[in-house]
Amino acid sequence: MGRSTAVRARAVTKTFGDVVALDALDLDVEAGQIHGLVGPNGAGKTTLLGLLLGLVSADSGSLEVLGTSLDSGLATADGVAGFVDGPGLYPSLTARQNLRSVVQLRGQRDRHGDVDDALARVGLQEVADDPVRGFSLGMRQRLGLAAALLSDPRLLVLDEPANGLDPAGKRQVHRVLTDLAEAGTTVVLSSHRMDDLAALCTDVTLLATGRMVFSGPPSKLAVEGGLLDYRLLTSDQEGARRVAEATAGLRVVNARETLGLADLRSLVVRGHESALDTLIVGLVNQGIAIRELAPTIPPLEAAFLALTGADTSDYFPEDDPAGAADATGSPSTRTLEGAAR
Numbered sequence: 001m002g003r004s005t006a007v008r009a010r011a012v013t014k015t016f017g018d019v020v021a022l023d024a025l026d027l028d029v030e031a032g033q034i035h036g037l038v039g040p041n042g043a044g045k046t047t048l049l050g051l052l053l054g055l056v057s058a059d060s061g062s063l064e065v066l067g068t069s070l071d072s073g074l075a076t077a078d079g080v081a082g083f084v085d086g087p088g089l090y091p092s093l094t095a096r097q098n099l100r101s102v103v104q105l106r107g108q109r110d111r112h113g114d115v116d117d118a119l120a121r122v123g124l125q126e127v128a129d130d131p132v133r134g135f136s137l138g139m140r141q142r143l144g145l146a147a148a149l150l151s152d153p154r155l156l157v158l159d160e161p162a163n164g165l166d167p168a169g170k171r172q173v174h175r176v177l178t179d180l181a182e183a184g185t186t187v188v189l190s191s192h193r194m195d196d197l198a199a200l201c202t203d204v205t206l207l208a209t210g211r212m213v214f215s216g217p218p219s220k221l222a223v224e225g226g227l228l229d230y231r232l233l234t235s236d237q238e239g240a241r242r243v244a245e246a247t248a249g250l251r252v253v254n255a256r257e258t259l260g261l262a263d264l265r266s267l268v269v270r271g272h273e274s275a276l277d278t279l280i281v282g283l284v285n286q287g288i289a290i291r292e293l294a295p296t297i298p299p300l301e302a303a304f305l306a307l308t309g310a311d312t313s314d315y316f317p318e319d320d321p322a323g324a325a326d327a328t329g330s331p332s333t334r335t336l337e338g339a340a341r
């Protein structure tokens, strides 16, 4: 394991009875990365985070966390902190008392106001002396993060840390995580929000039914996702339709299905970026002004849907079968090989 590798998983498998939560998973997380795990419900994200925290052990394969092998059973590597399924907190204690109890349980002392500092970093200083019982989900998430910060972790593991956070709270948590990563801490987190992951993560790993279907920078994921649907509004919609239909590699698709009833004027065209470039030139040559042209859903979301096999028919038309889900419903090998690093 290289010095710069915080997590190295090889063929890690974890089953719960008949359910295969992780299926021969390979994963590398470089030190100092903010690494996002994303995938449909039940994909294995929480199971993987639990393994990193030493809360569950793998059935087979090898897992090294911060240079410590976790292959011989339940163990937490030194320098790892975080939580899955929400932070464990004492509801009758205040936020400050909760953090003090964490410090005491670890046999540490509250050096130089570490507790107050952690509360301030997550924006909870105003409610430091309120009982946690009355805290919202977002406040609990932030307090859980503060508890994890108290041990100065080298690897921070967080299960949906933005869950329940308002936009200001989310920005604050993102800032904390970015500052930590800049100081060398590795962060591995799960999220269902592709926009959050794109804004925060250096790399993302996309899981589907316990298998890795993509790992790499979010920008690469967006590009590898395949064809996109674009909404097109011009000065001459009929003329634009004719140009689009004549453009190689582009298809005009049913706008009503894609956009719903809210937007009956727009055309929806499906294709790769290069075909779109040709369309734009064609429209300009015909003297048709382009008023709006944008993906109907964000590229990362489209890539997620395509690579996890969800709703692929919307994103991979019949004339591009190589990009479609295979007969077993698994995501396409071609796409995955192209996508995986």
Ligand SMILES: Nc1ncnc2c1ncn2[C@@H]1O[C@H](COP(=O)(O)OP(=O)(O)OP(=O)(O)O)[C@@H](O)[C@H]1O
Pocket: 016, 019, 020, 021, 039, 040, 041, 042, 043, 044, 045, 046, 047, 048
């Ligand atoms: N303790 C357990 N006992 C039985 N099955 C479990 C257990 N933990 C996880 N599973 C199963 O393993 C699979 C993966 O679950 P996991 O919680 O890791 O998925 P996830 O990607 O975190 O899902 P979500 O997005 O819904 O949180 C699921 O089918 C789940 O039902």
